[in-house]
Amino acid sequence: MxxxxxxxxxxxxxxxxxxxxxxxxxxxxxxxxxxxxxxxxxxxxxxxxxxxxxxxIYSAAPKNTMIAPFFYLFMGLVFAGFGYFSMGGVTDLPFVMGIGFIVFGIVVFVRNRAIFGVKKNK
Ligand SMILES: [Zn+2]
Ligand SMILES: [Zn+2]
Structure with a gap:
C-alpha cells in the first residue's frame, strides 16, 4: 500500500x-x-x-467485587439458620453473628456498587 x-x-x-x-x-x-x-x-x-x-473501567471491576458480599450473606444465612433452628432461639450467639454477617455483606455490596458507580460515571 x-x-x-x-x-x-x-x-x-x-x-x-x-x-x-x-x-x-x-x-x-x-x-x-x-x-x-x-x-x-x-x-x-x-x-x-x-x-x-x-x-x-474493566480493570476497576475485579471479578471478586461482587462475590465477597454474597459470601458474607451466605455465611450470615448459614449462621442465622443454624442459630434459629438448632440452638432454638434468636438471642443465641450464632443467630446474632449471622445477622452481623448479613448486615456486613449488605454494607460491602452497597459500598462496592458505590465505588464502581463513581468510576463508571467519570
Ligand atoms: Zn485520517
Ligand atoms: Zn504522504
Whole structure:
C-alpha cells in the first residue's frame, strides 16, 4: 500500500480514524496509533481516550467485587439458620453473628456498587 496523498511513496501505516495509508511525511504518531497529520489527530486522540477509559473501567471491576458480599450473606444465612433452628432461639450467639454477617455483606455490596458507580460515571 502507498500513501493516500503521495501515491509514489510507500505507506508506513494507516490513520486510525479514516484508515487511509500514510507515509512518514503525512503520519503523526500519537503513541497508540497513526493519524493524518493535522486532519485526524483530534479524532484519533479521542479514540485512544475512549479505548484506555474502557480498559480502566474493566480493570476497576475485579471479578471478586461482587462475590465477597454474597459470601458474607451466605455465611450470615448459614449462621442465622443454624442459630434459629438448632440452638432454638434468636438471642443465641450464632443467630446474632449471622445477622452481623448479613448486615456486613449488605454494607460491602452497597459500598462496592458505590465505588464502581463513581468510576463508571467519570
Ligand atoms: Zn485520517
Ligand atoms: Zn504522504
Amino acid at each position: 502507498n500513501c493516500f496523498n503521495h501515491p509514489d511513496k510507500p505507506a508506513i501505516g494507516t490513520c486510525k480514524a479514516c484508515s487511509k495509508g500514510l507515509c512518514m511525511e503525512c503520519a503523526t504518531d500519537l503513541g497508540h496509533g497513526l493519524a493524518c497529520k493535522g486532519i485526524h489527530e483530534t479524532e484519533v486522540n479521542n479514540l485512544n481516550m475512549i479505548v484506555s477509559k474502557s480498559a480502566e
